[in-house]
Amino acid sequence: MEQWKRRTKERSRRYVSEAYVQTLAAAAGISMITAFLFYRSVWGMCTFFVFAPLCLKFRQKREAARREVQIQKEFLTAMESVSGALMAGYSLESAWKYAQQETEQMYGIQGIFSRELRQLNQKLFMHEPMEQLLYELAERCDNEEIYHFAEILLYAKRSGGNMTEIIHRTVCRMQEKHEVLREITANVAAKRAEQKMMMLLLPLMLWFLTVSSPEYTGALYGNPAGVLVMSGCLAGYLGALFWAEKIVDIPV
Template sequence: MGKQPEAADRRLPQYSEYMLSRREKAAALSAGAAVMAAVGYLFYHHWLGMLLLAAAGLRYTRIRRHTLLARKRARLAQQFKQALYSLSSSLSAGRSMENAFREAIADLKLLYPGTEVEMERELRIIAMRLENGEPIEQAVIDLSRRAAQEDISNFADVLVTCKRTGGDLIEVVRRTSSVIGEKMDIKQEIDVLVAQKRLEMKVMMAAPFLFLAFLNLASPDFMAALYEGVGRVIATVALLLLLLGAWLIHKLMDIRV
């Protein structure tokens, strides 16, 4: 019997991991293998180089999974901020907590018509738990545990403290939504500034490959020395340096607020 809650938790949405669907996994495998095989041809003009790099490209599924998880978590954070604004407005208007959550669901449906977004699904879960008599703080703590995001965890901690000490819930939600909103606005401004640099990085990383492809097409005789003897060693060192540079730039631009 003790394992039933754990099984139920696994059925709830999780935001600390992402499972690729069959289509997503097949697309990632194909894209990773194809791109790296093309790189292998550019740098080695040998089937073994293409095969080895294509095999390395299969690890792109891990990168793709991380990227999709980051997008999912970013969507949840943005939607959480919007839900907090809605909750604050509803509580200020005198609605009960249960009705405030229902109103937040309706507001999210207006913001994201035609689909059930992550936070809308979570608000429905919380509203259902409230209807079943579960304390609001317990429902929000469960969300914060699954989301594993600082803003949601802070809101849950403040809510628990407020309920225990009998604080002003309306004022707590209002101030919390204001602080989280300001923090996310700053993050969005940083993301806009970094986005341009990321585009420049992608262009810079693509330039050597495009230049090498151009030389192979324009002057194949001139490039022949690169694909034999010491040339292949030089090509390998150059490729490793390019990959190292891409990794370092990615780490430098991974700014957290």
Template sequence: MESLKKGIQTLPNYSVYKMSLIQYVLASFIGITAMCLVGYLFYQHWLGVFVIGLIGFHYPRIRTKELLNRRRSQLTTQFKQALYSLSSSLSAGRSLENAFKEAIHDLTLLYPGVDVDVIRELRIISTRMDNGEPMEQALLDFSIRANQDDISNFADVIVTCKRMGGDLIEVVRRTSSVISQKMDVMLEIEVLVAQKKLEMKAMMGAPFVFIGLLKLSASDFLMPLYEGAGRMIATVALLLLFFGIWLISRMMDIRV
């Protein structure tokens, strides 16, 4: 158990994502620039630009979440491919240990020239097995770091079969088939939701684009917005827009 904890600390953790300095600076620049433009559109005053621009510092956190979700989604897809390879190898009569090693070769052909996460994890598992470490412990380590139900379920099946006995190859083959089918359904749902997410982004940006076009084509029409009670109305409208964006984002944040 102590070695397992040390492994978790040194190997990749797929529950967190740390942006590089370049990524953080770029995300901050994009967020601050976008918010400054919003502040200028709604207030046309340096104070409004400054205050609204400060909101842009929150964008790196949003971008980090997006990159983390993308990495976890890619890991799910890659793990599904690994399960296909494992099932094929087991059906051909290979042992489970050799099936993991064969999966590295199959996925290298599927992702040529790319060091994807699942290939790196399979190599780690293979290396730990070569060093005499139990396969189930290496898999359990991976499942803890991945923090995904399907990977955890697969690791639990391996651990249970190793401890309780039984036809390990047949159980793993059937489990791989069930998990792969579940992942196929999840990917279909993601495809269906993707179009709605694109529409969501268009809806969020439409009000700002509309005001920008009005400012370019009929700036006199917006002049009452930048003086007197117009600034209060602009503030209320902006708060409602931000609330609407937050609400739509929450509604479309579908966990599959």
């Protein structure tokens, strides 16, 4: 077990290091393009110090959003398995073991929630309370849905309600929420593609003018006034990128 944990940590560190290097390389590439299109000077590479933190922040946000979606997807799969096992007559503890098997079969033993379920079942074997384990799981995953389920489970135990029926209804509501999320994602996908095409339009137009009519854009380079104008255009372009990303980023 200790060797497996060490291998997992080493694999995670390697992935983070590779992602960091790739992001910095992308920022350097963007800086080179910016230096050519907006400044026509090697000093334009100084924009790397602007783009590097922006790219890192953007990647972290995308990775966090992707991780959140994956956790919700795997958690829903686990809860469907728990609900099905309870309706088949399993105990709650056995239902979680069954959910672990189903989740590992579908997402692999390295799945985000598969690892969490293994840890949860190990602690259940040590007779730790289920509600406390779910609260800890929600905190580690930073997932509101898991926290709400822990609240529902705690209420069901205290009130002596029908655990199987309560969990089944909770899973049905989760399925409805995820269906709405899928519909919204599908509807927004076209707008995201349109946004990306529009964001490429300005650099492509500037490149076309630079190549086809260099005398037309020559006044914008090599003088303080041109640097100020192009810096203003670049700032406006980055602001438009940020605003467009906020528009298509629809939380559910």
